[in-house]
Amino acid sequence: MSDLRLREDLSAIPDYKPGKTTTQSAPTGPVFKVSSNENPYPPLPSVASAIADRITHINRYPETAATAVVALLCERFQVSPVNIVLGSGSVEVVSQLMRATAGEGDEVMFAWRSFEAYPMLVRAAGATPVAVPLTADHRHDLDAMRAAITPRTRLILVCNPNNPTGTTIGEDELTAFLDAVPADITVVIDEAYVHFNERTDSPSGIEYFRRYPNVAVAHTFSKAYGLAGLRIGYAIAPERLANALRKVAIPFGVTDLAQAAAVASLHAEGELSARVADLIAERERVVGAFQDAGLDLPETQANFIWVPFGDATTAAAELLESHGLLVRPFAGEGFRVTVAEREANDLLVRLIPELAALRTPVAAG
Numbered sequence: 001m002s003d004l005r006l007r008e009d010l011s012a013i014p015d016y017k018p019g020k021t022t023t024q025s026a027p028t029g030p031v032f033k034v035s036s037n038e039n040p041y042p043p044l045p046s047v048a049s050a051i052a053d054r055i056t057h058i059n060r061y062p063e064t065a066a067t068a069v070v071a072l073l074c075e076r077f078q079v080s081p082v083n084i085v086l087g088s089g090s091v092e093v094v095s096q097l098m099r100a101t102a103g104e105g106d107e108v109m110f111a112w113r114s115f116e117a118y119p120m121l122v123r124a125a126g127a128t129p130v131a132v133p134l135t136a137d138h139r140h141d142l143d144a145m146r147a148a149i150t151p152r153t154r155l156i157l158v159c160n161p162n163n164p165t166g167t168t169i170g171e172d173e174l175t176a177f178l179d180a181v182p183a184d185i186t187v188v189i190d191e192a193y194v195h196f197n198e199r200t201d202s203p204s205g206i207e208y209f210r211r212y213p214n215v216a217v218a219h220t221f222s223k224a225y226g227l228a229g230l231r232i233g234y235a236i237a238p239e240r241l242a243n244a245l246r247k248v249a250i251p252f253g254v255t256d257l258a259q260a261a262a263v264a265s266l267h268a269e270g271e272l273s274a275r276v277a278d279l280i281a282e283r284e285r286v287v288g289a290f291q292d293a294g295l296d297l298p299e300t301q302a303n304f305i306w307v308p309f310g311d312a313t314t315a316a317a318e319l320l321e322s323h324g325l326l327v328r329p330f331a332g333e334g335f336r337v338t339v340a341e342r343e344a345n346d347l348l349v350r351l352i353p354e355l356a357a358l359r360t361p362v363a364a365g
């Protein structure tokens with residue numbers, strides 16, 4: 001033990017455990033990392049060449065205002081540049097939102113299970129996480145979230161579609177919720193998976209940003225756009241909040257390469273949407289295979305599938321891993337598997353009968 005005096009509240013955050021990597025291969029063949037909801041497609045040629053063009057400039061700091069990306073986003077969403085704040089992935093944007101609204105003694109609310117980074121980032125901000133259980137059908141319980149608001153609540157995260165369950169919220173329930181939330185509490189709609197959401201009555205975060213003065217939206221280039229390795233995401237936020245986010249942002253946190261790749265991606269929307277459509281078709285194929293085996297899943301509108309597996313979760317993850325599929329298990333609850341390259345999806349589909357045989361009868365729903 002060293003004598004270093006560290007922040008005591010950090011002991012509430014578990015130590016970081018690196019995820020499994022795919023350098024090894026399974027006895028049966030290749031290994032697929034289907035644990036992080038990454039896009040299986042390599043970068044588009046136009047994106048790769050935009051990055052290559054900027055490589056020779058990396059002796060310079062990036063442009064903090066990210067003028068080119070911001071201009072394209074403003075045009076797309078019909079917002080002003082003052083409303084857009086970039087971050088090193090939308091994880092950093094979510095962290096900015098927490099650090100700009102909450103400190104010691106303040107509460108940040110989110111559904112649980114939801115994105116694993118939320119509780120860690122809240123603790124790192126020095127604030128108190130308030131985790132409100134999902135409903136029995138794996139959805140946000142907005143009534144319970146409303147009831148959990150206290151005078152200390154500063155920020156509420158709504159993840160739509162929700163990671164890891166893939167479930168969505170409806171417009172009516174979000175409207176009722178926002179009408180009840182006091183106007184001095186910031187509500188963030190985390191839309192990391194919005195491109196994969198085909199539900200027609202699911203709220204568009206931007207529309208709610210326009211309607212409510214306390215709503216912000218978080219978007220990322222990591223999932224549908226396939227730029228997870230470059231780290232770029234953004235918030236669309238009311239001006240006062242956006243200015244506060246800039247104050248807590250990491251200086252030069254978004255590289256020039258990431259900005260160039262984002263610009264090229266926004267110009268390649270057609271090609272990227274075709275990839276998203278293929279992933280959605282694959283999702284439906286895999287979900288159908290689970291259903292055919294008698295395994296009921298919550299409806300997913302994301303690029304991953306949540307498989308509630310109760311007590312047999314660890315055994316299921318081990319079985320899949322032994323065949324080369326690295327999923328994300330949550331012991332005692334279920335596992336999340338990314339809809340990935342076709343070979344990985346095929347492998348999963350082939351293993352579903354073996355999975356179904358593992359499942360204990362108590363693990364329903």
Ligand SMILES: *Cc1c(COP(=O)(O)O)cnc(C)c1O
Nearest residue numbers: 089090091115163192220222233
């Ligand atoms: C993946 C993900 C993000 C974004 O991650 P970045 O790579 O940091 O942009 C944000 N929110 C949720 C719920 C996610 O699953």
